[in-house]
Amino acid sequence: MRRESPRRFATLYHAIPLIAALLAAHPAQAADTAKASKFYEDALRRYERKDMAGAVVQLKNALQVDRTILQVHVLLGKALLAQGDLAAAEVELVESLRLGVDRAEIAVNLATTLSAQGKQLQIFGDPRLAPEGLPVNVQLPLLLVRASAYADVGDTRNALRSIEQARAIDPRDASSWITEVPVRIKARQFTEAMVAADRALQLAPTNGDAHYQKGTVFHVMGQVRPALASYDQALKLDAGHIEARLSHAGVLMDLGRIADVEADLKELDSLAPDEPRASYLKALIAEQKGDKAAAKTFLKAITELLDPVPIEFLRYRTQAMLLNGMAHYGLNEVEKAKPFLEFAAKQQPNSPLIKLLAQIALREPNVPRAVELLEGYLKINSGDGQALLMLASAHLNQGRHSRATALMQEALNAKDAPQFRTALGLSLMQGGQSLNAITELEKAFKTDPNQVFAGLALVNLYMRSNQGPKALKVADALVKAKPNNASALIVQGMARLAARDFNGAKASYEQAAKLDPKMVEPRLGLARVDITSKAFDAAHKKLTALLKEYPRLVDALLEMAALEDARGKTDEVPKWLNSAVDAASQREVRPNFALVAWHLRSGDGASALQAAKQLLAKLPEDVEALQAYAAAQLATNDPLGARTTLTTASRRAGYEPVTLVSIADAQLRANDLPGAAYSLEKALGAQPDDLPAMSLMTVVELRQGDSTKAEKRARQIIASHPKLAIGHALLADTAVVRGQTQAAVEALRRAHELDKTTASFLRLFGLLVTQDDSKPAFALADGWIRAHPSDVVAIKAVADSQARAGNFAAARRGYESVVKQRPDDVEALNNLANVLMRQGDPGALALADRALALAPRQTSLIDTAGWANHLAGKRDRALQLLRDARLRDPNNPEIRYHLAAVLAQAGRKAEAKDEVEAALRLANASRQSFESANQAKELAATLK
Incomplete structure (x- = not known):
């Protein structure tokens, strides 16, 4: 049951020696927690005073004590971003996400960090940075960061769309108009840019950035004196505005006012001593004065500043790219100039810069490259005589993929030959048409048992469709027909292993290895036998030996991942899967499928989506790849x-x-x-009689509101499958939709009679317990649990219902029963801890900490442990845990109230006020109360 109503009940099993042991180990942990918390609280105060360097030091001190404190990573990411340490900021912000922070807490900062590093496309593709689902106060700045990123990649339409979305949130906020100006300028929409600048100034007349943006519009339109006036005004309002100071100096340079330029450069030396654009202006001044040595020195200063910056960071910073390229070119360092000029040219695809690149290509000589550049340029600038004179010719042709299935069908029309059917079957299999492939391969293998490829493919298809006996039959036939064929023995080993005939599988693989000692498949098969039979050490030894010989052997890497999964070393699994993906060829997709499945299973939707994109790039038309991608989209809330x-x-x-x-x-x-x-x-x-399709269609019809069709189909299923429970369960669904409770109960009773499983019990119990008289539900539960005392799923469900009904004594007995059977059941431990807190039992703390140790990233457990520590008087630990929980789930009013209560006790009343007011706002917005709503209102009243 859910934590919010009432609290998420966990458990306390009376194991006094265990609790004593837990408490005995607690003081050292508490000391570390207190030390880390002190570092964090000091860092927070420094950050609030804008002492970023000091904050970073203290936050790193906190991480030395404990690297898992979520709020430390979040604040460190923000402080590093403020310092301009972008890569390190990204690391910390991503780490906070990995540890479980709610994306609303870091979305704007992470997007800003990515944008500054030239990772604009990552912003659009990362579901964690999607505005949908975020609070409006986060959506607005995030949309503006996205708008600038869209403009960087040349997507004006989406940039303006993002700006309009931000503006709809708060039309009086000038930032959307300020953001629009450079977007319009990049699209060469100067009139619209001026309108946006004027609107920004109407809303914020004393905003220096608004004046600067208006100056940029004048500047690109060649109106240097109005531009200079706007830059002057921007600098009066904000003397530290670096962009305004640089632009001011640039206009003065155009006007030939060298002395005034030098005055601006002097200011820039104090504001930004390492600014490369200032160095370029200095180089121009030196060149005008005839001081070539000084000009070279300033150009060298530019390259020394920009060369160490990863080129990806600059890819959408055209001015920086061009600046460094021109500096290298001015230093006659052509090879170094090329990548920067090429990147800049991508941002200005039709500019004369293309001709400079073509000239460099011709000097190399690289005529095809020069031709490519110039032909593209001449499509837009057809009358450029210089470009025409430089032009050269030659183009590469590309072939098309053959249509294998159509060709084989055509061949079969001429002659029905087994080899043609084998080829057709294999083609169909590659196209994802497994049923048709099986039909063709069966015909081929039946006609000619020597069609080894048909047999091998059939075994594979049968195993994929859970037809183990058929797979084994074909494998045995293959070995009988080809006793000395190692491949036949290998598929026989696969089929035997699927049937859990470990000795038989081992014999098949060993025989294959004898026939061909150089083959790796038999050795892999033997490792699989070890993994399946839980001989983990033996499997590890075999796989390690294989990888020593073949470090990039994809199958061995995949088996190593399977081994670590089977051994419970889940942190190692994605490492091996990623290694397999890296080692795989373009056509090898198994590692990609496996990596997507792993991330989905682990609940990491964002990583699953990235892995699915890689998969889809390999198989854009494949049905299974599309399904994997869709699963990742669903996991990242993109229905x-x-x-x-x-x-x-x-x-x-x-x-x-x-x-x-x-x-x-x-x-x-x-x-x-x-x-x-x-x-x-x-x-x-x-x-027409496919049971899974009929059953699911009944569900669809119900959800479409057509209960008549659904009932008819459910009765058809009952008639055609009278011994199965599924038809009665679907009939119950129909009755529930119609409000026919008694009919639904009768149908579920019949389903339970036919299929006495936990699932059927839970469905019947779940319906009965919602009735006014819940006695029949608990009577059913008593009977089921007496007959199935080890059914912990049922016991927990019943205990949850008892807790919701306020029967804490009965709920406690249920959770204790579960914990006795499964000491590491975190849900039961957590729920029992909540019951004990309700009963005032101090044993709640040990259980809450025990649950948290088993699942340290589960927000409900962190909250429970935080509140239990608070009730036990352990304020530092409570504060650390509740800050962590609040970052993971900022929309949970219960958690925010808990944090507010502890903050108030710690004397941080302003922060406590913010948190408790947020809790009450969240509850009002959702029109749902929360367990501690009354206490929250009382606390808010004391913090006025």
Whole structure:
């Protein structure tokens, strides 16, 4: 049950020696916690005073004590960003996300950091930086960061769209108009840029940045004197505005006022002593004065400043790219100039800079490159005589992919030959049409058992579709026909292993290894046997030996990941999977699929999405790859994107029911009812009596509001499968939708009779317990638990219901029963701890800490432990934990109240006021109360 109503109940099992041991170990941990907390609180005060250097030192001191404190990483990321240490800031902000911070806390800072490093595309593709779902006070600045990033990549349309979205949140905020000016300038929409600048000044007449932006519009339009006046005004309002000072100096340079330029440069030396644009102005002045040595020195200063910066950081900073390129070119360092000039040219694709690059290419000589550059340039600047004189010719041609399936069908029309059917089957299999592939391969293998490829593919397809006996039969036939074929023995070993015939599998693999000692597959197979039979050390030894010989062997890397997973070393699994992805060829996709599946299983949607993008880049038309990508989209709260992806998958899936049902199930999770119906109609068109398709279509019809169709289909399932519970369960769903509670109960009782499982019990119990008279529900539960005393899932569900009903004594007995059977059940431990807190039992603290030790990133457990520490008088530890929980789930009013209560006790009343008011606002916005709402109101009243 959920933590908020009432508190998420966990448990206390009376194991006095264990609790004593936990408490005995606590003082050292408490000392470390107190030390780290003191560092953090001091850093927070320094950060508030804008002493970033001091804050960074203290935060790093805190991490020396404990690297898992979430709020330390968040504040360190912000302080490093303020210092301009971008890469380090990104590391800390991403680490805070990995540790579980809610994205709203760091989205703007992370987007700003990425933008400054030239990672604009990452901003758009990272679901953690999507504005949707964030509070409006975070959405507005994030949308403006995104707008600037869109402008950097030349996407004016989306840049302006982001600005309009930000403006809709707060039309009186001048920042949206200020942001719009450079976007319009990059699009050469100078009239619109001037309108935006004027509007910004109407809203914020004393904003120095607004005056600076108006100056930039005048400047690009060639109106140097109005530009100079705007820059003057900006500097009067903000003498430290570096961009205004540089632009001011640039205009003065154009006007030939060298003495005034030098005055500006003197100011810049104090404001930004390492500013490369100032060095370029100094080089120009030196050149005008005939001092070539000084000019060279200043140009060298530019390259020394910009060369160490990763070029990716500068990719959308055209001025910096061009500056460094021109500095190298001026120093006659052509090879060093090229990458910078090329990057700058990408941002200015039709500028004369292209001709400079072409000239460099011709000097190398690299004629094809020069031709490519010039042809593109001449499409826009067709009358440029200089470019025409430089032009050269030659282009590369690309081929097309063959249509294997169509060719094989054509061949079969001419002659029905087993080898043609094998080729067709393999082609169909590669195209994701497994059922049709099996049909063709079965025909080929039946006609000619010597069609080894057909047999090998059949075994693979049978195993993928859970037809183990058929796979083993074909494998045995292959070995009988080809007893000395190592490949046949290998697939026989696979089939035997799937049937858990460990000795048989081992014999097949060993025989294959004897036939061909150089093959790695038998050695991999033997390692798989060890993993499946839990001989982990033996498996590790075999795989380590393989990887020593073949460090980039994808199968060995994948098996190592499987081994670490089986051993419970989950932190090692993604390392091995990523190594497999890196080692894989463009056509090898198993590591990509495995990596997506792992991240989804681990709950890391953002990483799953990145892995799925890599997969889809390899297989853009593949149905399974599209499904994997859609699953990652759903895991990152992008149902609209998932719908589009799944629609494409459904269209490409052919008429295979298994695949279509899988797609429809995902479409349901994406709330795409028409899409799911379309997929299931295709499946039922191919196989009208397919039970999974019929069952899922019933669910779709119910969700579409057509209970008549749903009931009819449910009764059809009952008639065709009278011994299965699924039809009665679906009939119950129909009755619930219609409000026919008694009919639903009867249908669920019948389903439970046919299928006496925990799942059927929980469905029946769950419906009964919602009735006014809950006695039948608990009577059912008593009988089930007496008959199934080890069914911890059922016991927890019943205990949750008892806790919600306020029967804490009964709930406690239930949770204690679970903890006795499963000492490491974190949900039961947490719920029991909450029950004990309700009962005033001090044993709650030990249980809460025990649960947290088992799942240190689960927000509800962190909150429980924080509050238990607070109630136990351990304020420093409580404050650390509740700050952590609040960063992970800032929209949870209960957590924010808990933090407010502890902050108030610690004397940080301003911060406590912010937190408790946020808790009450969140509750009002959702129109839902929370457990401690009354206490929160009382606390707020004391902090007025």
